[in-house]
Amino acid sequence: xxxxxxxQIMKRCAAVLVLIAIACSIYVGAVRIQVEQDYKTxxxxxxxxxxxxxxxxxxxxxxxxxxxxxxxxxxQVLFKESTIASLENAGDLMIxxxxxxxxxxxxxxxxANLPISETxxxxxxxxxxxxxxxxxxxxxxISGAVAYDDGELGVVTVPxxxxxxxxxxxxxxxxxxxxxxxxxxxxxxxxxxxxFDIIAQVSSWESPTDESLEMLxxxxxxxxxxxxxxxxxxxxxxxxxxxxxxxxxxxxxxDNGDIAAPLGQIEFSPQEGFNTLANxxxxxxxxxxxxxxxxxxxxxxxxxxxxxxxxxxxxxxxxLAARERNMRALLVRFFSIDMPGTYYESNMAYLDALxxxxxxxxxxxxxxxxEMASLDIPAAVRLLVGFGICAGFMLLLLEIGFRRLxxxxxxxxxxxxxxxxxxxxxxxxxxxxxxxxxxxxxxSCLYFLPPKKDLSLLQSIGRLLALxxxxxxxxxxxxxxxxxxxxxxxxxxxxxxxxxxxxxxVVVPFVLYIVRDKKPLSLCKSLLNKxxxxxWAIVFAVVAVALMIYLSRxxxxxxxxxxxxxxMRQFLNDTMGVRPRSKEFLIGYxxxxxxxxxxxxxxxxxxxxxxxxxxxxxLVNTYAHIHTPLLIxxxxxxxxxxxxILVAVVAVVVVKLGLRLFYWATDKLIKxxx
Numbered sequence: 001x002x003x004x005x006x007x008q009i010m011k012r013c014a015a016v017l018v019l020i021a022i023a024c025s026i027y028v029g030a031v032r033i034q035v036e037q038d039y040k041t042x043x044x045x046x047x048x049x050x051x052x053x054x055x056x057x058x059x060x061x062x063x064x065x066x067x068x069x070x071x072x073x074x075x076q077v078l079f080k081e082s083t084i085a086s087l088e089n090a091g092d093l094m095i096x097x098x099x100x101x102x103x104x105x106x107x108x109x110x111x112a113n114l115p116i117s118e119t120x121x122x123x124x125x126x127x128x129x130x131x132x133x134x135x136x137x138x139x140x141x142i143s144g145a146v147a148y149d150d151g152e153l154g155v156v157t158v159p160x161x162x163x164x165x166x167x168x169x170x171x172x173x174x175x176x177x178x179x180x181x182x183x184x185x186x187x188x189x190x191x192x193x194x195x196f197d198i199i200a201q202v203s204s205w206e207s208p209t210d211e212s213l214e215m216l217x218x219x220x221x222x223x224x225x226x227x228x229x230x231x232x233x234x235x236x237x238x239x240x241x242x243x244x245x246x247x248x249x250x251x252x253x254x255d256n257g258d259i260a261a262p263l264g265q266i267e268f269s270p271q272e273g274f275n276t277l278a279n280x281x282x283x284x285x286x287x288x289x290x291x292x293x294x295x296x297x298x299x300x301x302x303x304x305x306x307x308x309x310x311x312x313x314x315x316x317x318x319x320l321a322a323r324e325r326n327m328r329a330l331l332v333r334f335f336s337i338d339m340p341g342t343y344y345e346s347n348m349a350y351l352d353a354l355x356x357x358x359x360x361x362x363x364x365x366x367x368x369x370x371e372m373a374s375l376d377i378p379a380a381v382r383l384l385v386g387f388g389i390c391a392g393f394m395l396l397l398l399e400i401g402f403r404r405l406x407x408x409x410x411x412x413x414x415x416x417x418x419x420x421x422x423x424x425x426x427x428x429x430x431x432x433x434x435x436x437x438x439x440x441x442x443x444s445c446l447y448f449l450p451p452k453k454d455l456s457l458l459q460s461i462g463r464l465l466a467l468x469x470x471x472x473x474x475x476x477x478x479x480x481x482x483x484x485x486x487x488x489x490x491x492x493x494x495x496x497x498x499x500x501x502x503x504x505x506v507v508v509p510f511v512l513y514i515v516r517d518k519k520p521l522s523l524c525k526s527l528l529n530k531x532x533x534x535x536w537a538i539v540f541a542v543v544a545v546a547l548m549i550y551l552s553r554x555x556x557x558x559x560x561x562x563x564x565x566x567x568m569r570q571f572l573n574d575t576m577g578v579r580p581r582s583k584e585f586l587i588g589y590x591x592x593x594x595x596x597x598x599x600x601x602x603x604x605x606x607x608x609x610x611x612x613x614x615x616x617x618x619l620v621n622t623y624a625h626i627h628t629p630l631l632i633x634x635x636x637x638x639x640x641x642x643x644x645i646l647v648a649v650v651a652v653v654v655v656k657l658g659l660r661l662f663y664w665a666t667d668k669l670i671k672x673x674x
Contacts, residue, residue: 039373043369058344455597584644
């Protein structure tokens with residue numbers, strides 16, 4: 001058998017494996033779409049403190065305010081665990097250091113056996129409703145703290161630094177002021193009896209013991225109508241010790257072996273240890289979105305017209321959160337809540353508009369917290385998808401010219417895939433998804449570029465569609481390998497975003513214009529010699545800066561956008577339903593059309609191959625956002641392609657007019673000189 005014939009057989013076998021992987025991925029995608037379509041219950045929640053503020057400022061009882069909010073679609077109320085600091089601010093607790101405790105106005109009511117020491121802080125509970133909780137919770141959570149309960153007022157002593165400098169004492173008080181002491185039981189019962197579900201947000205503390213974790217778990221289980229458990233700090237109780245998190249999880253289980261409530265995941269506020277607890281809880285997680293009070297203040301205006309615009313902007317935020325990021329709990333904050341009587345009517349209209357908007361978009365507002373269903377994809381299906389990606393690697397090696405390594409590359413990558421899948425399934429899926437989004441955009445460009453001759457506009461559009469179709473295989477296979485509840489809830493995520501954006505940009509021009517050159521070594525030498533020229537140094541510097549800007553705009557944590565860009569994004573979202581990605585319709589696709597129409601005759605236009613590749617990378621990486629519903633991602637890609645072709649047509653018209661104008665002006669100049 002001739003070697004060339006053997007390579008053709010390899011290509012056909014690889015193509016078959018890719019087709020099988022595509023079929024498996026389509027099956028996975030169909031299951032995912034069904035899960036996403038069934039996951040449509042959204043709950044509106046408000047802070048319990050906002051309820052009291054609104055009631056007080058508008059001459060209503062809390063019961064009346066609760067009834068009004070219920071009519072507006074609010075079904076959940078968030079209670080943050082009270083802390084030492086919040087009790088002090090409310091006047092329910094007094095803090096003194098050392099002998100200063102004897103100068104308090106309530107000093108005559110202190111326990112008779114209370115030891116006075118300059119190295120102690122004294123927490124004096126002045127509200128009987130909190131006495132039992134504070135005296136129980138604080139000693140359990142602060143090592144060395146002692147409760148004294150035999151006086152008219154209860155007191156807890158908290159040891160502090162012997163070196164009594166002001167700085168040290170301030171740090172000491174700050175350290176224990178955030179310790180949680182439970183919930184306001186009377187107010188909890190009032191809200192629960194009014195028919196609301198309760199979101200409990202608890203505080204963390206250093207070095208928890210099993211006993212203190214049990215105390216917290218008991219507090220959580222005692223919350224009436226508990227619908228969600230959230231955490232207030234940058235880490236959850238028990239972190240960083242995974243064994244402590246395991247203990248905490250076991251303590252949260254009810255008699256049926258189920259966790260007391262779903263876990264609330266706060267968008268854009270990652271918490272250390274949360275994913276560990278979430279995985280122990282079998283991913284019983286609800287994603288929650290909120291707009292902070294600081295952000296809400298930016299939407300406010302001094303006139304009714306500007307307030308209406310602010311409400312519209314806030315509603316757009318909620319719409320994107322629910323439709324595009326699987327947010328199923330929306331914690332609503334109000335306009336000017338620091339002056340709760342000023343915009344009461346506007347805030348109530350705001351709630352009505354949000355409720356209506358969600359229902360118009362097909363969501364069920366209110367009801368029991370809905371858990372996202374698991375996809376339950378057989379391991380064999382995911383393994384077949386991975387083999388298709390390994391086959392893509394073999395095709396890539398063949399296309400680049402490493403034909404003798406292609407078969408070995410496939411075998412080794414397939415063995416690595418199976419081995420990793422057994423040892424660490426999540427990491428295996430992440431790495432294989434990364435391989436997929438790198439391979440197929442490169443393959444697409446190597447198959448169809450560069451054109452042998454300049455193409456017409458219609459031919460260029462056809463070639464663009466072919467490029468996108470092959471690149472899209474990478475997206476399809478990534479959907480097949482990464483579509484899982486953990487990724488859809490962002491407990492795990494796609495890795496290697498920057499790498500996925502850089503490698504194709506480097507590989508495609510290098511292979512097209514250097515590796516495939518008749519004398520690649522001579523060309524490399526020539527380029528290196530030019531690199532010593534200051535003009536080329538400037539070019540390389542410009543390219544490096546452009547690359548840095550490009551990378552800063554990739555991924556979820558990309559750079560800030562301007563007001564003009566934000567307005568453009570909102571306009572596109574409003575007019576097209578789903579905003580297309582600007583890297584596709586403004587950069588990638590127009591550059592592709594111009595490249596295909598002019599680069600064959602004008603070799604200097606090879607530079608257009610870089611933005612061309614960016615468009616293909618963006619197309620595929622749209623699907624790396626697994627938390628975005630798949631139908632939304634598909635609509636985004638289609639919108640980007642349609643708009644990109646329209647922009648490309650305009651760009652071609654502008655280029656042709658520019659060239660005609662240039663030639664006309666040149667002819668005039670020549671005739672004048674003649």
